[in-house]
Amino acid sequence: QVQLVQSGAEVKKPGASVKVSCKASGYTFTSYYMHWVRQAPGQGLEWMGIINPSSGITTYAQKFQGRVTMTRDTSTSTVYMELSSLRSEDTAVYYCARAYGSGSYNPWGQGTLVIVSS
Amino acid sequence: EIVLTQSPGTLSLSPGERATLSCRASQSVSSNYLAWYQQKPGQAPRLLIYGVSSRATGIPDRFSGSGSGTDFTLTISRLEPEDFAVYYCQQYGSSPVPFGGGTKVEIK
Numbered sequence: 001q002v003q004l005v006q007s008g009a010e011v012k013k014p015g016a017s018v019k020v021s022c023k024a025s026g027y028t029f030t031s032y033y034m035h036w037v038r039q040a041p042g043q044g045l046e047w048m049g050i051i052n053p054s055s056g057i058t059t060y061a062q063k064f065q066g067r068v069t070m071t072r073d074t075s076t077s078t079v080y081m082e083l084s085s086l087r088s089e090d091t092a093v094y095y096c097a098r099a100y101g102s103g104s105y106n107p108w109g110q111g112t113l114v115i116v117s118s
Numbered sequence: 119e120i121v122l123t124q125s126p127g128t129l130s131l132s133p134g135e136r137a138t139l140s141c142r143a144s145q146s147v148s149s150n151y152l153a154w155y156q157q158k159p160g161q162a163p164r165l166l167i168y169g170v171s172s173r174a175t176g177i178p179d180r181f182s183g184s185g186s187g188t189d190f191t192l193t194i195s196r197l198e199p200e201d202f203a204v205y206y207c208q209q210y211g212s213s214p215v216p217f218g219g220g221t222k223v224e225i226k
Contacts, residue, residue: 037217045155045163045206045217061214095162102169103210104153108162 002026004096004109011115017084020112022096029077030054033099036070036081038092039111046092050099051079086116120145122207122218130226137194139221141207146187151210154183154192157220158203166205167192197223 007021022034036048049060051070058070069082079096094112097105121144131137141152150170155163165174167183170190180195194201202225207218 044219045208047214047216063214097163100165100168100174101172102149102153103151104165104168104174104208105155105163106165106168106174108164111162 002098002107004098004107006094006096006109006112009113009115011117012086014087014116014118016086016116017082018086018114019080019082020094020096020114022079022081022109024077024079024098027098030074034070034072034079035097035099035105036068037095037097037105037108039095040089040092043092048081048094053079083114086114088116090114091116119215120147120209120211120213121215122209124205124207124218124221126221127219128222128224130224131197132226133197133199135197137192137197137201137223139192139194139205139207139223141185141190141192141218143188143190143209147190147209148211150186152183152185152190153208153210154181155206155208156201156203157206163206194223199225 003025005023010018012018030053035050038046051058053072072079097108100106123142125140152170154167157163171183182193184191204220204222206220208216
């Protein structure tokens with residue numbers, strides 16, 4: 001079955017960077033775009049950007065431009081999201097989600113909690 | 119940019135009742151690219167409906183989606199205990215804010 005498995009929780013200090021991985025299985029990795037979405041504690045869903053695993057071409061939300069980098073490794077069917085210059089407001093659960101029909105997202109990874117604290 | 123507004127913020131209902139959730143867009147949603155997700159505490163969102171009215175694989179038929187243009191609805195015909203959760207609508211397009219703010223369906 002289609003599955004996205006993300007890396008484990010991280011605790012980072014302000015100013016540091018974090019790199020979250022998302023390993024895909026059960027489908028042809030290069031055939032579906034991958035989104036990254038985050039959710040701060042008690043808040044809604046915030047779209048961060050998208051990567052084409054075939055070409056590596058990315059589109060980032062303007063809010064994260066200059067701080068986020070999305071990459072992929074086709075040999076391991078893994079996408080990565082790196083966020084730099086972390087601040088406390090970046091404390092959130094970060095999800096990868098595969099692009100699906102009619103612009104939807106399906107499935108989602110289990111989420112990776114990133115805590116930014118001094 | 120398209121902004122999605124969900125209402126009500128919280129819906130208090132009893133098991134067996136019908137739930138009607140609204141998602142209103144500030145501009146017409148292109149090509150019916152409108153989806154609905156369910157999220158339970160501590161879990162990732164799960165796709166329920168895509169393309170306005172198509173149920174995702176494994177989604178019970180008590181969930182249905184409808185609407186067009188700027189007004190969309192998710193209906194749960196008879197609430198089961200496992201349906202109490204937060205629901206988000208999402209549109210696909212050039213908007214940097216594709217998700218609505220969510221509706222919490224809680225037990226009355």
